Structure formats: C-alpha cells, structure tokens
Amino acid sequence: MSKAERPGGREPVRLAVRKTYKLYIGGAFPRSESGRSYAVTSSKGEFLANASKASRKDARDAVSAARKAFGGWSGATPYNRGQILYRVAEMLESRRAQFVAELTDAGTKKAGDVVDAAVDRLVWYAGWADKIAAVAGSTNPVAGPYFNVSSPEPTGVVAVVAPDEPLLGLVSVIAPVIVTGNTCVVIAGERAPLPAITLAEVLATSDLPGGVVNILTGSVKEIAPWLAAHMDVNAIDLTGVTDPDLAVACEEGAAENLKRVLRPAATAATDWSADPGTKRLTAFLETKTVWHPTGV
Amino acid sequence: MFEYAPAPESRDVVDIKPSYGLFIGGEFADGTGTSLKTVNPASEEVLAEVAVASADDVDRAVRAAREAFGTWSAMPGSERAKYLFRIARIIQERSRELAVLETLDNGKPIRESRDVDLPLVAAHFFYYAGWADKLRHAGYGADPRPLGVAGQVIPWNFPLLMLAWKIAPALAAGNTVVLKPAETTPLTALLFAEICRQADLPPGVVNIVTGAGETGAALVNHPDVNKVAFTGSTEVGRLIARSVAGTGKKVTLELGGKAANIVFDDAALDQAVEGIVNGIFFNQGHVCCAGSRLLVQESIAEELLDALKRRLGTLRLGDPLDKNTDIGAINSAAQLAKIRELSDLGEAEGAERWSPVCPLPDKGFWFPPTIFTGVAQSHRIAREEVFGPVLSVLTFRTPAEAVEKANNTPFGLSAGVWTEKGSRILWMADRLRAGVVWANTFNKFDPTSPFGGYKESGYGREGGRHGLEAYLDV
Numbered sequence: 082m083s084k085a086e087r088p089g090g091r092e093p094v095r096l097a098v099r100k101t102y103k104l105y106i107g108g109a110f111p112r113s114e115s116g117r118s119y120a121v122t123s124s125k126g127e128f129l130a131n132a133s134k135a136s137r138k139d140a141r142d143a144v145s146a147a148r149k150a151f152g153g154w155s156g157a158t159p160y161n162r163g164q165i166l167y168r169v170a171e172m173l174e175s176r177r178a179q180f181v182a183e184l185t186d187a188g189t190k191k192a193g194d195v196v197d198a199a200v201d202r203l204v205w206y207a208g209w210a211d212k213i214a215a216v217a218g219s220t221n222p223v224a225g226p227y228f229n230v231s232s233p234e235p236t237g238v239v240a241v242v243a244p245d246e247p248l249l250g251l252v253s254v255i256a257p258v259i260v261t262g263n264t265c266v267v268i269a270g271e272r273a274p275l276p277a278i279t280l281a282e283v284l285a286t287s288d289l290p291g292g293v294v295n296i297l298t299g300s301v302k303e304i305a306p307w308l309a310a311h312m313d314v315n316a317i318d319l320t321g322v323t324d325p326d327l328a329v330a331c332e333e334g335a336a337e338n339l340k341r342v343l344r345p346a347a348t349a350a351t352d353w354s355a356d357p358g359t360k361r362l363t364a365f366l367e368t369k370t371v372w373h374p375t376g377v
Numbered sequence: 378m379f380e381y382a383p384a385p386e387s388r389d390v391v392d393i394k395p396s397y398g399l400f401i402g403g404e405f406a407d408g409t410g411t412s413l414k415t416v417n418p419a420s421e422e423v424l425a426e427v428a429v430a431s432a433d434d435v436d437r438a439v440r441a442a443r444e445a446f447g448t449w450s451a452m453p454g455s456e457r458a459k460y461l462f463r464i465a466r467i468i469q470e471r472s473r474e475l476a477v478l479e480t481l482d483n484g485k486p487i488r489e490s491r492d493v494d495l496p497l498v499a500a501h502f503f504y505y506a507g508w509a510d511k512l513r514h515a516g517y518g519a520d521p522r523p524l525g526v527a528g529q530v531i532p533w534n535f536p537l538l539m540l541a542w543k544i545a546p547a548l549a550a551g552n553t554v555v556l557k558p559a560e561t562t563p564l565t566a567l568l569f570a571e572i573c574r575q576a577d578l579p580p581g582v583v584n585i586v587t588g589a590g591e592t593g594a595a596l597v598n599h600p601d602v603n604k605v606a607f608t609g610s611t612e613v614g615r616l617i618a619r620s621v622a623g624t625g626k627k628v629t630l631e632l633g634g635k636a637a638n639i640v641f642d643d644a645a646l647d648q649a650v651e652g653i654v655n656g657i658f659f660n661q662g663h664v665c666c667a668g669s670r671l672l673v674q675e676s677i678a679e680e681l682l683d684a685l686k687r688r689l690g691t692l693r694l695g696d697p698l699d700k701n702t703d704i705g706a707i708n709s710a711a712q713l714a715k716i717r718e719l720s721d722l723g724e725a726e727g728a729e730r731w732s733p734v735c736p737l738p739d740k741g742f743w744f745p746p747t748i749f750t751g752v753a754q755s756h757r758i759a760r761e762e763v764f765g766p767v768l769s770v771l772t773f774r775t776p777a778e779a780v781e782k783a784n785n786t787p788f789g790l791s792a793g794v795w796t797e798k799g800s801r802i803l804w805m806a807d808r809l810r811a812g813v814v815w816a817n818t819f820n821k822f823d824p825t826s827p828f829g830g831y832k833e834s835g836y837g838r839e840g841g842r843h844g845l846e847a848y849l850d851v
Contacts, residue, residue, distance in 0.1 A: 216516065221841055223823035224500065231827045231841065315832065325623070332622030336615050338787065339630065339833045346625065360851075368827050368838050371806045373816045 102132045102274070104139060104298065105281035107146030108291015114138050119299070121275055124188025132274045135297035137307040140266065143295035144311055147238045147264040150292030155235045155262035163210030166260055169287040170203035173252075176283060180248055180276060187247050187273035198354055199252040205357075206256035213261060213362055221370070228373045233366040235262035236341055237315030240308035242301055242331075243277070244321040245270040249353045251277055254320055257361035259293055266295045266314070268305060270321060274298035302327055310334035316341035316365050320351070341365065381693070384700040386487045390474045393481075393564065396426040399434055399587060400570035402441035403580025408434045413560055413589065418484035419697050419706040419741040427563045430586035435555070435595040438584040442526040442553040443601055445581030450523050450551035454510030461506030461548060463576040468499045471572065475565055479537055480697045482564040484706030484742070485660055487698050497822055498541040501840075504824035505545035508845060512550065515842050521849040523551030524627055525603030528596040531566075532609045533559035533708050534663040534764075539608050540566050542839045544583060545824075550848035552604065553582045557596055560589040561709045594620070602626060606847065608665070611762075611788070611833050629837025629847040631665065631829055633762040634790030636811065637783035638668030638819065639773075642677045644795035648817065650684045653768070656793055656819040658692065658746050661707055662766040665834075666791035668819055670759060672779050675772045682750065682770065689746050690733040704766060707742040716744050716765035723749045723758035728769070754785055762788070776801060780808045789831030793819045812838070 102121075103110040112118075115136035121129045133139075154162070173180070177196050184192035214232055221229040239258045244250040247270055258265045269277030281296045297304060301321065309317055309331035317340050322328045328344060335342050343364045345351065396412070398405045408428030415424050430438070449457070468475065475498075476490040483490070512521050527547045531539035536558055547554050558566035570585045586592055590613075597605050597617055604627045607617050611633040621628055638656045640649045656668025673681050697705035707713040724730050728749040735745040744765055752759050752769040759769045773779040783792055792811040794802055802816045812830045815821060822828065827843035829835065837847045 219827075219842055221823065221826040223821075223826050225821070225823070227818065227821060227823075229823070229826050231843065236831075329623035333619050336618035336622065339611070339614060339618060339632070339835060341836055344625075367812065367831050368829065368843055369806075369812060369814065369831075370827050371814045371816060372818055372821050372826075373802065374818050 099130065102130050102278045102298070104133045104135055105278065105285070105294070105296040106139065106143045107149070107295065108285060110281070113299070114142070121273070123186040129186055130275060132278070132298045135299040135304055137304060139297055140304050140307050141311070143266040143297060144238060144308070144313055146292040146295050147266050148313055150264045150290055151237060153290055154259070154264055154293045157262070159211035159214070162260055162262065163207045165288050166203055166207035166210065166256060169283060169289065170200050170207060172283040172287045173203060173280070174200045176279070179279060183276045183279060184248055187276065189247065195249050199249045202249065202252050202357070203256055206260045209362060210260050213359070213366070216359065217363055217366060217368070226375045228375055229370065231368050231370040233261065233363070234369050236365045236367055237263060238313060239263045239265045239365050240311070240314045240317040241265050241267045242305050242317075242319055242321035243267050243270050244351065245272055246353050247273040247276040248280065250351070251280060253353055253357060254318055254361070255294055257357070258318070258365050261362055261366055263365050264293045266297065266308060268301055268308070268321065269296055269298045271299070271301050305331055306334055309340070310337055312338050314340060317343070318364070319344040381701045383696070385696060385698045386477055386700060388477055388481065388698065391478045391481065393425050393478070397563070397567050397587070398428050399430050399438065400567065400583070400585040401434070401438045402584070403574065405570070410434060410588070415482060415561060415563055417481050418708050419738070421740050424482060425564065427567075427587045429588040430557070430592045430595075432595040435586055435592060435599060438555045438586050439526055439528070439596070439599045439601050441581035442555050442584050445579055446525055446553045449553050449579060449582050454512060457548065457551065458506045458509035460576060460578055461502050461509060461545065464572060464578070465499050465502035465506060467572045467575055468495070468502060472499065475537060475568060477698070478568060479565050480705070482562045483533065483536060484697050484708050486702040486705045487700060488702065489660060494535060494538045497824070498537050501538075501541040501824040502545045505549040508546070509549040512845065512849070515845050517846060517849050517851040521550075521851055524848060524850050525552060526601060527552045527554045527604040527606060527848065528599060528602040529554055529556040529606045530593045530596065530609065531556065531558055533562040534660060534665070536562040537565040537569065540569060542608070543606050546839070546844045547606070547848045548582065550845055552848050555584045555586060555596055555602070557586050557588060557593050560587070563587040597621065604628075604848065607631070611835075614835055627847070629839070630835035631837070631839060632833065632835035633788055634665045634667065634830065634834050635670060635760065635762055635786045635788045636666055636668045636791040636793065637670045637672050638793035639672040639779050639783060639795065639805065640674065640677070640681060641796035641798070641801065642674040643797045645797060646677070646681060646684060649681065649795040650688050652793065652795060652817070652819045653685060654688055654692070657768045658704060658766050659820050661705055661744070663708060663712070663764055664820065665762075666813060666820065668791075668793050669763060669768060671768055671770045672773050672782055673770065675774050678772050685748070686731065686733070689748070692733070692746055694735055694743065694745065695738060704746060707744050707765065710742055712764065713742040713744060716763055716767060719758055719761060719763045720747060720767055723752070723756060723767075723769070726756045726758070728752045728756055728758060754782060760786065776805065780805065784808075784810045787833040790834035791815065
C-alpha cells in the first residue's frame, strides 16, 4: 500500500487506483467463475488485495487452455521458445521496481537480489531451449542396418504447485516446464500470490502464446487434487505441496492416468538461489526413439 | 503353401526338475507358501512345480539383497562389469538350452526364442556390463550412486528378455535385485539363477522369487525396496503407482500399448505387408508394442488387405518347437479367454472378422491369426490391448488424419510408419505421441536403444544410456 493512500496528511492526496488481481487462463485475466476471493495480507498483516479464489472449474478451464496451446507451443522451434523466454526475462527486468515492492510486502528479504536472480534464472533456462536435446538425446549404435535416434520431447500439460517463494521459486518451476515445449497450469503459492499475477502480466506481454502458462490463485488443498486426478494432465510437480497427506493424495490421484510426478524429497528447504541443474527440465520430457533401415 | 516335414528342435538339451524352490542369498530354498504348476501351453503338459513366495519369503529375499548391496555397490565398477560379462558369456554358451526352455514354458516359436530373444538377452548383459565402470561418463553427475534394492516384476511374453532388461542395468549401476518372474513362465528365470551361481555372482546380488500377483505386491510394497521396476499391464501399473505413493520409491513402468501401424499409398507394399505381419503376429501378438491397429490409406486399402490375407494364408501355426513354426501357442488359458472375449466383442460391435484356414492343434491354447475390418475408433478392439494375434484395420485419407487417429488412444508406446517419402516419415515421427517410432520396419529392439512409453504406457526408459537413469539416484 502506497503512502499516498494513507489518511492523515495535510494536503488532500490522490487516491491510488488499485489493481484487481485475477486469474490468468488462456492468455486472459478472468475472475474465478466461482465469484470467490480471499484477502491477501502483507507479512505485517496489512490488507494488500483480494485475490481470486480459483475453483475446480477454473482448474479445468485452465487445463483445456493449456491443452489447446500445447500443439503450437511444442511445435515452435526451440530457438523461438528460447527467444520468448528471454523476452520474459526482459519484461521482468523492466518491472523490477514493482516486483521489489510486491516482494517486500510479502516479506521477502533482499527483494532486489531476488528479482535479479529470477531474471537471471529465466535467461539461464532460455538458453536451454535449443541445447537440451543435445544433452538428453542420443544416436544409438544398434547392431543392425538401422539409423536409430532418441530425442527428448515435451510430456504435455503439466500441473505445477508452486512453492511459497513468490517470484524466484515460481519462475524456477515454470521456466523448465515450458522451455522444452510443455504447457502448464500453475497454482501460485497460497500465502503470497500477488507477484504470480503480476508475473502473468509479464508473460502476457512477452509474446508467450496464451494458454502456455495458466496461473491460478487460491487454496492448494482445494485445487491440487483435481489437477492431480485430471485425465488430460500428463504430469504434476508437487514442489509446493507441504502437507504430506495432501502430497500422497495427489500422488494417488496422479496414478489414475500414470502422470509423471515430480516430488522433491522433503529433506531440507530448497535453496532457490542454487544452480538448478537439468533435473527440472528432464522430469517433464519423454524420450522418443525413431528407427529406420539403412540401405540403397 | 508348401508342405514341410516336421523339424522339431530337440528338448533333450533341457533338464527340467520336477520342482523348484526360491533363489535367495545365492541358494535355492523351499518357500514357506504354497506352490503352482507351470505348464507347456502348447500341450498343457505340466512342466514343473514352482514355489509361491509368501510375504515372509519376499522379506527374506529383500534382506538378502540388502545385505549384498553394501559390498556390491562398493565394488569397483570394473569388477561388477566382469561379473556381467561372465553372465553374458554363459548365456551365449547355454543359449540353445535357454531358448528351448523358453519355448516350452512360454509357447513361442523356437525360431523366435532362438533368433530374437536369446541373442538380445546376451547383448543386453554385454551392453550394460560395459557401463558398470563408466557411470560417471553417462551424464548423471560425477559420481552417480545406485538406489539400493530393486524390486522387479516382469511379464510372461518375453520372460528371459524382460529379466535381462531389468537385471543388467540394475546390477551395472550397483543395485541388488529381487526379481519376480510371471507365474506362467518362471523356468528361464530359475535357470538364470543357476547361471548366476556358475558366474560366482556374490550371494544376494540377484534373488528370484516366484509366484503370482500377491508375491508381486509383497515385493513392490516391501518397505526396504528402494526401486520398483515393472513391465506388464496398465491396470497393474496403475495399482503400483498408487501403492507406492508417498514412499519415495523410484518407479519405472513399462505398460500396455495399442500401436498404430500406418501405411501410406506410396509404401513398398510387400515390405509393408511383412512389417504388418511382424508387427502383430510376432510372438502371437503378446507384445506390448505390437502394431495392433493397422491404419491404411484408403486408396490402397483393398490391395493391401488382399496381399495381407494372402500372406496370412502362408503362416504356419503349431508346435512351437518346430523350426518352421511362425505362430506358437497362446501363453495361458486365461489369456486365450481374454483374446476370445475381445474378439467376440469385435464382432458384436459390428467389425468384420477374418482368419485364414488354420487348423488348430487339439491340445494346448491356440488362436488363429485374425483380422478385423470395418473397425471404428470407438470399438473396444480398437481401444483395448488384446495382447494376441488380432489386428484391427482402420483407414485414413490424409497424413493429418492418420496422426489424429494414431494418437487417439490413452497409450503411447510405439507406432509404425510405412512410406517411401523421407520428409513424411520425419513429419509423422514428430507428431506421433509414442516412445518408439519404427519407420519402414517394426518390432526392432536393441540394448543401445531406449525403449518406453508416453502417456498411460508408463514412464522411464529401458536400454541405452537412458536406461541407467532408472537405477541411479539422480
């Protein structure tokens, strides 16, 4: 909340025009179809905004938007996807001050460094777009007259439960999913969801096709099981699920259509500033092997 | 069709004992549970009695594997490699014996067990033996560690080959294993146990527990198992995925399929016909990646079907031990009942059924090669895995329609494309959502080549550098 809004000054001050935080589905910013919202407060307990409280129907709408976007996005050239991710980094950088303010409200320490790290993380993943195939693929020397090659391909629609790390953590779970051609439905961290919706504004102005990233705010406990059991979701990242019972329920739901499940070991809190490696990239990749005879 | 004199392979090379125990900690021991009889599906003759491992037996096996894990994982990779090379060599030395035993227990033609299964089994051990001392070069970090004890459950369609796919990479990476072969085909796994002894493999590194679903469940759910590897039906795969939820066990699943084999109008017709036959009638269609849906371009459908039917008329069904046999026995009475049920449903749902004139032996489990035409995408024979010699034929007009129909399945294990146009092959291969795409060939396998599915065909890869990941803590 900006100072100008606070009463008590001598001069009549201009009332700020506040932003309505909505969901991000299929490139648009709808409210929850349920009409529900929940109050988000700063780390000091001050009211910040009413965030949309997404329902399971919103989750389903987001999945169908993600599925619709999958063909185009997975079919784009890796060079193109890399450029778009780099563009996301540019847009994020240009809104640095806004994110610093929002993260500070959310209680993030050294918010400036965190925004810088998030921008750098996007740049890092952008570069992977046209390199992961060289690392994760192979030509296979089969014992016969065949050309044999294995290449990574995106898994499909990925549900992502983002960690309670409102920008760096969020970017660190979205970027590796989409850079390889997947599309996703993200449940933002429940406590501090506002930077996620501001990130959606960044995504919406970065040439990222609508539906590639869809962001829901609301109750993880309420929405995650629906995404975990959704038959048109191919994989789920449970990074942000802290309740072990909920995680097990999500894993069980995921079994129904054999979703790929990423559930980081709950040993220690993740250090989001550390080198992420390629694990989050390969977790949502399939390997396709193509055979063809050789001969004249 | 030419008349061939019978040319049976001698079964004297195998010595089947009347009964078998479990292989735990390097020793054969009686189980504490009941027993089951394994039969020759071509004659219904009982081959042997085999122990059914109880939960206690499974626990003993897992403890033996755990005990062996320390030494085995700490051993220099070059030494582990030599054990695996030894095993590969012994498999080659005893390959005729293993092939005959496989055919007796499984019902597959000796030509396939001798010329396909056994060479691939030996090759798989040779391949992964070489990785054991090169793991740090595999792209999984400077010092990738094994997972621990692997619980492995394998199917009856390629008993020894599936054992090789499971055990070779697991051991190369430094894990120890407890493997459960299928209840209808336990014998080659038990002979493999003897091979482990001949190779002086340290006790407990490989343990074999025989039994049915309950034994498998006890193994998968054992709290001291770190890794679960399963090949089998999607139904059981789902159960496993659910039962390991929250345990942190690493899981790889290689499940069912309903592969499209797509033939374009410019394909080399005779080669395509051979590919279709190999795709669905190889191993009696007991192949998860079988090309069970033929998608043929409308303009050549009639011509292709005529040629296909002519070719089916020359297939020889009968004694699996006969070297001229193309189609052997269905593995079990239960599987035969399932194939019959789905085929009857195919007719009931309106598809047209055709089989060549094909006398079936009086004893044993047999099903003639069968084609269904006029199949709609909604028919159960077009959607469900029959796991038998039954081909559903559908047609298409454009490449886009072929892709759409091929991908219209919850499975995603394999696909085939037949066309003389290179750019079209690559265009199709890009769009088919399947783990293996065979272009102008079908049902080819190699230890260097990753195999595994998309979607409900499971996750993880077997074969190649990719196959190591399943057994490393990465």
